[in-house]
Amino acid sequence: MIFCKDAISEIYALVDTAIGKIVAKADKNTSFVILSDHGFSACPQKYFNLNAWLSYERYLTANKRGVLTRLSDIFINYFRHKKGDIRTYAKKIMAKAPFAIRQKASSTYYKSSRINWAKTKAFRYKMGPCEGITINLIDRQSNGIVFSGKQYDTLRDEIIERLKNLIDPATGINI
Structure with a gap:
């Protein structure tokens, strides 16, 4: 394959x-259904980290x-006082990163093992192509705290x- x-x-x-070759070999009573097992629209350009x-x-x-995380906090605080807010630079870098990288970076930040379930009322829940917010219910989650x-x-x-x-800070419009 030549890339261009x-x-x-x-x-x-x-x-x-x-x-076309497959259809040409079929008789006139044959029906075809062609579909994709992947998304049907463009990838989003922005990502909102629910957690x-x-x-x-x-x-x-x-x-x-x-x-290690605390040491990185010390570095971030040092950088913030000497050079400005590192989050501003990180946001600029991440804004230019491909969507998949932005999504991976934010999703790994809040893995379920990093969540303190005894103090968490709600969390992001991803299931297949959908995601949303789940309330941490006492009678539903093993460590639920909300009645x-x-x-x-x-x-x-x-x-x-x-x-x-x-x-959205970039547009000033409600997301």
Whole structure:
């Protein structure tokens, strides 16, 4: 395969030709269904880290960090005082990174083993192509801390309202 700027168009043409040959060999009573086992739209250009936001809003609590993480915090604090906020530089770098890298970087930051379940009210839950926020219910999760009923409803409504008010800093528009 030769890589060039028209590679995708060329591959589509090759696949179309191959499908044409298959269809040509079938009789007129044969039906074909062609579909993809992957996404049907463009990759998002932005990624919102739910667990980081939940942590910031104090719905999710991380476990105490080890020595290496604390040392990195010392480095970050030093950098912040000498050079400015490292998060600004990290955001600029990550903004230019491919979507898959941004998603991997943020998802590994809050692995389930790093979450303090005894102090976490809500967390990001990914299942297949979908994801959302799960309330850490006493009667559903093994380390749940939120009661079903009024406490659940109040917490859910509070999270929904806070999410509705989030603004994309790049556009100034609600996300």
